[in-house]
Amino acid sequence: MPAGSKRKRILVANRGEIALRIFRAIRELGHVPLAIYSKADRLSNHVAKAAEAYCVGEGPSIHSYLDMENVLQAAKELRADAVHPGYGFLSERPEFAQAVADSKLVFIGPSAKVIGLMGNKVAARQTMERGGLPLVPGTKEGITDENEAQKQARIIGFPLMIKALAGGGGRGMRLVTQPDEFLNLFRRANSEATKAFGDGRLYLERYVTSPHHIEVQVVADTHGNVCHLFERECSVQRRHQKIIEECPSPFLSDKIRKKLCEAAVQATKEIGYHSVGTIEFLVDDQQNFYFMEMNTRLQVEHPITEWTTGHDIVKEQIRIAFGEKLSFSSKDVQPKGHAIEFRICAEDPEKFLPQAGKLTGVSFPSGIGVRVDSHVYRGYTIPVFYDSMIAKISVWGRDREEAITRGRVALQDTILNGVKTNVPVHLQLLENQRFLEGNYTTRLIGDDFEYKEAPVEEEDLRMAMIAVAVSAYSKEYRGGTSAEDENSRWKMAGRTEALR
Amino acid sequence: MLFYVHHNNQEYRVRVESRRDGLHIKFFDEREQPVDLVYYGNDCTFIHDNRVFHANIWGAKTDYIVWRPQGNLNFAVESEYKRLVGLLRGQDLDEQNNVYARMPGKIVKIIAKPGQHVKKGEAVLIMEAMKMENEIRATINGEILKISVKEGEAVETGATLAEINPAEED
Numbered sequence: 208m209p210a211g212s213k214r215k216r217i218l219v220a221n222r223g224e225i226a227l228r229i230f231r232a233i234r235e236l237g238h239v240p241l242a243i244y245s246k247a248d249r250l251s252n253h254v255a256k257a258a259e260a261y262c263v264g265e266g267p268s269i270h271s272y273l274d275m276e277n278v279l280q281a282a283k284e285l286r287a288d289a290v291h292p293g294y295g296f297l298s299e300r301p302e303f304a305q306a307v308a309d310s311k312l313v314f315i316g317p318s319a320k321v322i323g324l325m326g327n328k329v330a331a332r333q334t335m336e337r338g339g340l341p342l343v344p345g346t347k348e349g350i351t352d353e354n355e356a357q358k359q360a361r362i363i364g365f366p367l368m369i370k371a372l373a374g375g376g377g378r379g380m381r382l383v384t385q386p387d388e389f390l391n392l393f394r395r396a397n398s399e400a401t402k403a404f405g406d407g408r409l410y411l412e413r414y415v416t417s418p419h420h421i422e423v424q425v426v427a428d429t430h431g432n433v434c435h436l437f438e439r440e441c442s443v444q445r446r447h448q449k450i451i452e453e454c455p456s457p458f459l460s461d462k463i464r465k466k467l468c469e470a471a472v473q474a475t476k477e478i479g480y481h482s483v484g485t486i487e488f489l490v491d492d493q494q495n496f497y498f499m500e501m502n503t504r505l506q507v508e509h510p511i512t513e514w515t516t517g518h519d520i521v522k523e524q525i526r527i528a529f530g531e532k533l534s535f536s537s538k539d540v541q542p543k544g545h546a547i548e549f550r551i552c553a554e555d556p557e558k559f560l561p562q563a564g565k566l567t568g569v570s571f572p573s574g575i576g577v578r579v580d581s582h583v584y585r586g587y588t589i590p591v592f593y594d595s596m597i598a599k600i601s602v603w604g605r606d607r608e609e610a611i612t613r614g615r616v617a618l619q620d621t622i623l624n625g626v627k628t629n630v631p632v633h634l635q636l637l638e639n640q641r642f643l644e645g646n647y648t649t650r651l652i653g654d655d656f657e658y659k660e661a662p663v664e665e666e667d668l669r670m671a672m673i674a675v676a677v678s679a680y681s682k683e684y685r686g687g688t689s690a691e692d693e694n695s696r697w698k699m700a701g702r703t704e705a706l707r
Numbered sequence: 708m709l710f711y712v713h714h715n716n717q718e719y720r721v722r723v724e725s726r727r728d729g730l731h732i733k734f735f736d737e738r739e740q741p742v743d744l745v746y747y748g749n750d751c752t753f754i755h756d757n758r759v760f761h762a763n764i765w766g767a768k769t770d771y772i773v774w775r776p777q778g779n780l781n782f783a784v785e786s787e788y789k790r791l792v793g794l795l796r797g798q799d800l801d802e803q804n805n806v807y808a809r810m811p812g813k814i815v816k817i818i819a820k821p822g823q824h825v826k827k828g829e830a831v832l833i834m835e836a837m838k839m840e841n842e843i844r845a846t847i848n849g850e851i852l853k854i855s856v857k858e859g860e861a862v863e864t865g866a867t868l869a870e871i872n873p874a875e876e877d
Contacts, residue, residue, distance in 0.1 A: 634776060
């Protein structure tokens, strides 16, 4: 880093919408945004918005965004002062954070040591328990003795899960709902585990029947200042992945919210964390909360917290990495209103299968309380190699009701043609009674919600058919002036590239 | 120009005509009406009885996707002309036993007789549609069971023209 220079060159070791999001923060701070891209991403908008860019390899992530050597080479070639890992890819690899630090560059995230610690589930739980966070009640060590097991089971309470210590794939696992079933199921699990793993040791854990996934955003600088930015409710999930997040959680009471957020701050202090991070909790229907894991990086759903608190989380993260103090303290965090984020994925709405292909029509919503984070545009081809998320639409309202209504209108105004997306799923979720009541759990999709293709109104179908016929007519008679799959300049540029 | 629009296994007929005062639409057998429909890029707006219909439409060859926030609509569109050209090239129907009319027309001549063995692609009869004569061919090898139409007869889309008993595979 040139001495006395305030303008930092920051490499974003990521792609897509999050690279664009981080670039904006970098530019607002007066720094220089640097990009990496794979050959499959040459036409991605994140390349267009960077000051300088470096190709890190072929399409598959393993040969590009996940290739540490290539990414470090990019940082060197582009003379970067700092590296922001975004989310996913190398963001939670302690060896990457270490390698960046070893190259005398600033890693925009926590220390490699903390990333490593939180990456190990068992170690993370033990550490966080010492830091004062409750864990799902259970035995800490393996048990084989039946009497001891029964004694422990009574302490934990029912329903509970019996799990094999050496386990995996559901073998040696039993759900026990009644005390009198326990002994029998324990014996079967023990025998199954012995046969499957050669290790009959079992552990017991309380089974959380109506789980909510609620997380707390924390921010900590290197001067010992730690602050939380309240919680996010992330229980709307499919295939264990979040698709809608909202804050504040409509389920938590103010009393528990305060307790939860304070516990998160306390734990963040205990582990000596700095940067932004998220502590994820499992919350049961009685509002008991248990530590699940800590994400030592920027979170996909950070925009909703930015909506309600007004603080730019990414800018704060960058400032902290350069040793600056937090720009605000707890008393400056006064959440206002309600925010909801919809993750728009290119996927089949019924089977949730990802779709790749060309976006032939793209138009995003706008207006008061509407934010769109996306890297796609009309004519953009979604590569097969990466995540299916193509946009995040987030909305803010003075209260939850206004946010929901605004979200509905924003989704109706969203045009994404050419591939299937989950926009119809979001629209239907916004009509779901459980969602509207705000007491939904992670089992919402599956138990209380099933996507059904909406019937088409006669009038709409008729209009659509007339429009389609006119389009076909102009194609046949006027040499194709409308609704054509146009041969874009981008494609021509690609061909020129290939001729070099 | 008549278009056959397919959606959810149903065929709809939409006629689009360019008149002096602009485009006219005739939906099925309804009265022909002028239509206020404009395209800009892939988007189009369509005003009917003051009601606005806005759509983003994408089409490649015969397949069309109309964006709708509640879920996209898929259509297969074929013009009368394209269908005819297809027939003239002998790209006949699906792999099925019966020979049927793919568009309205008039039977000009019957070539094959009941009881006759025909090979796939062999002419069965000649039909006139849109002032063009068009050889209707057998879609499979087999024996003509029945010729269901007479010379000079007018047929509608979907009418069975001939029935063929498939030949035993050797």
